[in-house]
Amino acid sequence: MADIESLLREKRVFKPDPAFAKQANWGPKKLAELRRLAARSPERFWERMAKEYVSWFRPWKKALDWKPPFAKWFVGAQTNVSYNCIDRHLEGEHAWRRNKAAIIWEGEPGDSRVLTFADLHREVCKFANVLLAQGVKKGDRVAIYMPMIPEIAIAMLACTRIGAPHTVVFGGFSADALRDRIVDLGAKLVVTADGGWRRGKIVELKDAVDEAVAGTKGVERVIVVRRTGEPVPMKAGRDLWWHDVMAQAPATRPAAKLDAEHPLFVLYTSGSTGKPKGILHTTGGYLTHVAATTHAIFDLKESDTFWCTADVGWVTGHSYVLYGPLANGATTVMYEGAPNHPGLDRFWAIIEKYRVSVLYTAPTAIRTFIRWGDEHPNRHDLSSLRLLGTVGEPINPEAWMWYHRVIGKKRCPIVDTWWQTETGGVLVSPLPGAVATKPGSCTLPFPGVEPRVVNVAGEPTKPGQGGFLTLQKPWPGMLRGIWGDAARYREQYWSRYPKVYFTGDGAQCDEDGYFWVMGRVDDVMNVSGHRIGTMEVESALVSHPGVAEAAVVGRPDEITGTAIVAFVTPKSGTHANATLRETLRSHVSREIGALARPAEVRFTDALPKTRSGKIMRRLLRDVASGKETVQDTTTLEDLSVLARLRGQEEA
Ligand code: WTA
Secondary structure, three states: OOOOOOOOOOOOOEOOOHHHHHHOOOOHHHHHHHHHHHHHOHHHHHHHHHHHHOOOOEOOOEEEEEEOOEEEEEEOOEEOHHHHHOHHHOOHHHHHHHHOEEEEEEOOOOOEEEEEHHHHHHHHHHHHHHHHHOOOOOOOOEEEEOOOOHHHHHHHHHHHHHOOOEEEOOOOEOHHHHHHHHHHHOOOEEEEEOOEEEOOEEEOHHHHHHHHHHOOOOOOEEEEEOOOOOOOOOOOOOEEEHHHHHHHOOOOOOOOOEEOOOEEEEEEEOOOOOOOEEEEEEOHHHHHHHHHHHHHHOOOOOOOEEEEOOOOOOHHHHHHHHHHHHHOOOEEEEEOOOOOOOOOOHHHHHHHHHOOOEEEEOHHHHHHHHHHOOHHHHOOOOOOOOEEEEEOOOOOHHHHHHHHHHHOOOOOOEEEEEOOHHHOOOOEOOOOOOOOEOOOOOEOEOOOOOEEEEOOOOOEOOOOOEEEEEEOOOOOOOOOEEOOOHHHHHHHHHOOOOOOEEEEEEEEEOOOOOEEEEEEOOOEEEEOOEEEEHHHHHHHHHOOOOEEEEEEEEEEEOOOEEEEEEEEEEOOOOOOOHHHHHHHHHHHHHHOEHHHOOOEEEEEOOOOEOOOOOEOHHHHHHHHOOOOOOOOOOOOEOHHHHHHHHHHHHO
């Protein structure tokens, strides 16, 4: 892998507003003090976070046990995530939060529900009892494949209450993708719904579950929430309605006292092979990390209404729709549907309706809103907003400026937060009352975190010089492994540089120590903030009978960040025409999910390869992004010519 060039230069700087700094949870003084503590000892810093932000049933004996690449945090301690997110807001000094809104939910059709902390406690206890009654024990795995409805939060929290690790599979994934995850994790029970609403249409989740579960042995029960009311087949002896089992369940269930390192959840994400990785997170460290970062970075106050627009099926939804805000006793907003239903102003209508004060969304959404036009946000009262955040991909400075101007009305600080499924919570981000921002930079590391940009040899790069983003020290929210695959865990994250975590991202660090993340440097594409492995899409394409060989690359796209371009060599006798092109796009969608559907399928009679037989991806990327002119793409492209020209250079 060659070293990376960094071209971006941005000069604008936005200092924190003194009025904001004065009221900030972490103002300049506190941040300076915590940075000093973390510089002396990251462990001491994280211990302080653990004491401040988490309630423990039993204290730890040791903050960190680090046998690279395996970390244990808060060794010997006991806690429970659902206890921290719910019960402790019903007791002691916070007992008044009992009737505070925990979840404000908006359905796409316009229906709405509010669950107070007391409501959430009752529902979570009931569902925990349901899980136990259905034979789910501590350590058993539960798969969740649901729309964004309050029951997804209830199901997840109920799992954490009894110590049954969950895996949430995003509702946009196909039956095949769901099956792979259920099988890999050995899930015993699946929670789903009769469907969910998306752009005015029903997403039929139950059909996908039936298809996924049909080919497996381990799943004993499927619990189905009635959301749309559409008739769905219920398999006798296996399927149960949520409302039936909940009606009989007792409304109390003490939270299990779990070891700090008890598995909390597994979330699958794309890597550079065809098989998604089950990223494992555990209890105490993860909770400490997400609770502390939520309070510090989103500056959450008792009176805030926090809206993270991510789907709970992604890590952002786990950490910052649910666990982080609820651990802080905050009110979190959940929205079921699409941003353009019924109109292009739905997000702004929701902000106005609930007086949302902190908004956390993705650059791809921001770019889409820019294209839709300023009239949509301008039609709504957004004066409740006081802080804005972004996550998921690099934000281009112009999109940052638009967010600042049109949504934040130049009053709201912006926190550009860098992190990954693997990191559990945010690692690099401004503290809104204490760190000056530069559009396009995620700014400075959170205390206790040590990111470093290095070259191929592992040496730190000079300011402004591009390189690979690494993390030099363990942190409490870090992944503990890949489910069932310790070898892959070592190989993927810890083999490039010894004892150092490799993020897979390219970045540069400027003279002020500010980080500028440029995007993935491995075979992972970031499409609309969603990670998709090129190999996964290639495997899906090759599984089609008409395809001999396929290579997939990303090309820059104004809205989605990256668009998927597939180069396909059809089998002899297969007609490479527009019909096949559409068939292949739908085929990928069926195999993986609509999020992986290629924007473009281009046919070629041979893929360009080096003499050793490696596909020349760099060449394909150039072709895909229009840097190489080739003939009309409706016929077969002769990429071998380009390959021969480039052969010398890449071989
Ligand atoms: C990218 C999402 C630039 C990055 C939380 C990372 C970002 C991948 C940012 C993780 C950011 C995330 N600036 N790039 N603020 N945040 N990324 O696992 O490439 O879905 O490696 O986690 O998104 O994506 P994931």
